[in-house]
Amino acid sequence: MGKSFVNPDLLKERASCSFNKEELTNLLDGGKEATEHRRALESYILSIPGAFEGVSKYDHLGHKEFYEVAVAKSKKIMGALQVSNMEGVGTPQEAFQMLFGGWMGSTLGLDGNPLAVHYGMFLPCILGQGTPEQIVKWLHMGWTLEIIGCYAQVTELGHGTFVRGLETTAVYDPKAEEFILNTPTLTSLKWWPGGCEFQVAVVGNTATHAIVVAQLYTRGECRGVHPFIVPLRNMDDHSPLSGIEIGDIGRRMAFNAADNGFLRLTNVRIPRENLLMKHAQVLQDGTYIRPANSKLSYGTMVFVRVMICRDMCNQLKKAVTIATRYSAVRRQSEISPGYGKYNIASVNDITQPEIDVPGAGEVQILDFVTQQWKLFPALATAFGIHFGFQYVMEQYHQVNEHVNNGDLDTLPQLHILSCGLKAQSTGDAQYFVEVCRMACGGHGFLMSSQFPQIYGLCAAASIYEGENTVLWLQVARYLMKSELQQTFQAEAINKGCLFQGQTLCLDAVLNAFLCVAHGRIRSSFHNLQSLISQGGICFEEAMNRSSVALVSAAKAYIRHFSVAQFVAHVKNQMSQGTRNILGTLCRLYSLFWMLEDLGDFIIYAHVSSEDLKHLEMTRGELLREIRPEAVNLVDAFDLRDEVLVSALGAYDGNVYEHLYDAALKSPLNHLIKSKL
């Protein structure tokens, strides 16, 4: 077991590469230094003793045991990630970002993370919503883990999407200068707050505080929902404070290491200063001062959604890496006699003299065109998400500066873009991760492949921070209400020819996506107007009636954006080899999403049956072009084995040995010793 050499099929794939892998890695990281910095940080994190123990060690635990391991690991990591230990490597903040996002999260061999919410939501929320005094007071305690926060944010048993409908109340008592919090009904129980149950399992390592969003009442009037910091437990013995009950909501499809809990509040009193008052305020006498501008809270939301896009990009990169490497190593079936044999023979020259390729004589499944049509669009889409979120991240920093200068005009559009990209990236990742899993046949169904966990994390992201359908409708509402439709001037769209000779012309393709977005938006708009003017239906009801078409319009709008970002990136400064392969991926990305909505492209972008024939031929060509680069492309994602945590995706490609090793970790196999 544990062969010390690399599978010859992977050696062969790696022996020829038309582009500079390191250049592509740098491009994705944001420069040579960024890559080096990331690698140093990764190495540092992975060297924390006892935190990273490889494949499948915990897959077999029960809900409680699993959670306890997660908490224990978090403690080890927290201990190691202190400024004093990290000199020359980076900041703890960078390490947390890396650990709790999509990049290294599953490295722990777990399914989510119990401290992700503390660092990813609790603290940012205080930063975004607190006054300077509040930030000073809470942030330091949070950062040093003197307090641990959970985020009972919004969701209640009865409400998630519809925030205005929340039932938790916070009534101001001016005599005591306190708020009295209550969850008066079953449906008002806070449900899902991440990081919440911490203390149920492990005394001594507890969520001490929660941010709770509640309906604020002052002077007998409801002022809408506001965020409060609520202490949960006695800081000495960690027992729950009076009026507070916390529990676990039970096992979930994934995310079982991130503790989602429930919270019941009964006449819980907190001081007035625990209302986060950057935007709205309650004065001592109960006077309510409303926020200067309702758009102000968009900032944090944009940030969180962009982070989700980044996570999705990383999850998809993992899935594609695993599936592509496995498909290069897995041999199954014959296309024609000798096909596989020939491939093997050519490997002999470049590798170990004694090769031992399972299924020699059969085809690498990566040579099946159906397999390529599963994996390569997934690969291209990982790049698509990457360039999209990169752009929005830059925009975010710019807009933030404007906002700090009091200029809020650009915020709403950025907010809408982040909503759309969150919905698109989570949807794309969820779809393609599952495609990648299925492309690995039976073995992809094993937890040791890591696919089920990756899928679960993506599927969750389609729900939290705005359920995707609700987000699409939000984008559509903006498109209908704003004058944005006009920026899509019909006359600005010249039907370009999709093909120049044999090649798919990127500018014409981009224009076709524009035509579809424009056409979809315009026809929804007209439909909406005629529903209102003819049927005497109100705007909301008309929106509902046309909502299916509206979602399509919103999707077309955001897809056009992503294609545009991809096309723009291909034009950036880089070597010819890298540009070529990125161009090919960009074509495939466009072609895939075009074929997904072919009807729309025929109707709105006048794609002809002649074009269609060309498109099918081009598909074949693009797949052939990518085929020899596929393994090298996923190598360029530079995901370490410890980050992939997958028996199928390891760099050495010795998948059968890894699968067998992982199986032996099952508690049902305690009597079996490895005999290889």
Next chain:
Amino acid sequence: MGKSFVNPDLLKERASCSFNKEELTNLLDGGKEATEHRRALESYILSIPGAFEGVSKYDHLGHKEFYEVAVAKSKKIMGALQVSNMEGVGTPQEAFQMLFGGWMGSTLGLDGNPLAVHYGMFLPCILGQGTPEQIVKWLHMGWTLEIIGCYAQVTELGHGTFVRGLETTAVYDPKAEEFILNTPTLTSLKWWPGGCEFQVAVVGNTATHAIVVAQLYTRGECRGVHPFIVPLRNMDDHSPLSGIEIGDIGRRMAFNAADNGFLRLTNVRIPRENLLMKHAQVLQDGTYIRPANSKLSYGTMVFVRVMICRDMCNQLKKAVTIATRYSAVRRQSEISPGYGKYNIASVNDITQPEIDVPGAGEVQILDFVTQQWKLFPALATAFGIHFGFQYVMEQYHQVNEHVNNGDLDTLPQLHILSCGLKAQSTGDAQYFVEVCRMACGGHGFLMSSQFPQIYGLCAAASIYEGENTVLWLQVARYLMKSELQQTFQAEAINKGCLFQGQTLCLDAVLNAFLCVAHGRIRSSFHNLQSLISQGGICFEEAMNRSSVALVSAAKAYIRHFSVAQFVAHVKNQMSQGTRNILGTLCRLYSLFWMLEDLGDFIIYAHVSSEDLKHLEMTRGELLREIRPEAVNLVDAFDLRDEVLVSALGAYDGNVYEHLYDAALKSPLNHLIKSKL
């Protein structure tokens, strides 16, 4: 807790129903008596003490503990399902079918079942492949659980799809009249055999025998793969026989109660009679007699695949029932002020005086058109799968008679149909179960919703008994090689008008699906021929090059079949109310799958932009027609709460109480007592 009344929103939905629910239930069961029989059997099974304990009792267990519970439950069930106990109720065989298929499988609160393989695969395989003497010998012992079989059938660590590539060997030794079995390499380990590991966990309740598929060698020559019965353990003390090693392959995405294991064989000797010899034989002296007809083994495969279609249908019915009831009860957001309130008011008349509807004043999410467009196509597709598998089941019985009379001509086409329907039904179910889950927002992500388990079972079925892509290619190969293309005469297709006045005309729709199937097959065929004639590419290579288009052709062929079955069923004898609603569902089914491949319908069935406008309008109308019937339609599936095992799907609709109850079962909540 445990309100004793039904949620008023569900009462309202049930108060008006345009069709006879019981008639529809009978129609699905296959008649009034069939319904009664099923209900009696269900009640009998559900009354087995200790086997059925409701929601979420086991979600929190570890891999080993979970499996142990599964085995213990199976023992209880086996004890109860004896002929002597079941007089007047049914046969044990019927009970097993009900329990181990998609209908009641998850009723156990588990994820798969450890005896499903014994009854669903091991015994049918002996029946299908054994000689009369072999059947007499093994079947009785199996039926009475004197022996328990597992099915190490085909899959090895290195091979699944490509059966010819299996590495396990069975060499005949004429002196001893024995076969010597070996899994000589790591990749030849039998991997995935269901029912296999049984004995690892629980001594005394063990898989005693396996069917192992191996390369047969007689007289120094390889004769290809054949099935052998291999004793695994000493019948006295249940210790493994010499040369046999059995283990667990580790935790899986689902199916964790169905024990999938691995099996290593080292010089295991079995008597000559343990080769299943209905088709091929080895005589005492080692003479090999090949099977009379290679098609003969299709029979069992058809049967197993049709059973999978039935399971998928049941799984999808469950998911749709859960999501539809939840969507009628869940209230979220406002469409316009008063919208929700109005709905509630009208309930007051027909229900308990004191109503307590969470979110009163908000919209039942079932009123969102986007929500309808998620759930109603899923609902329609459940019917689509039902009618499709029903037809093939009838065909199977007919063809079986032909085969028994020595007429094998109709078998290949039925085999191909069953391949296609297996791929389509698993694909459709997998897709829509996930749509249903997502339509329930955050709560659908909880194990207590039952969605994750249902999804896992469907996702698994897309892989086993023929990975779906491989099956589609098999269908396509048949279409290309047979003369079947000619039965789709171009001239037979008259472009009918999709609409008669305002309504979507079913015959014209069916014709459009025919045009698409025909067009896709024909264009693939031409493409294939020109690749061969021009490029000098061999048939196999040309198949691979055009495989993406070939899969589309195969899918179009099978979808046309399903639409045809649905349309035919609508024309059957039934009351007008039932026919109307089935007709509406049939239209929605067609419309949904038409829009999914709109490009093809524009190209091959000449759907015009005028048609398209009509189609979008018709979509809205069909959804509106189904809306008031939706809850009644899922009620007609007649799935008992014990069968749904879902906090969101219970008949009484008290979802929040059930969610809370389920959460309290988490071991992390052992200190919390219910306080409602």
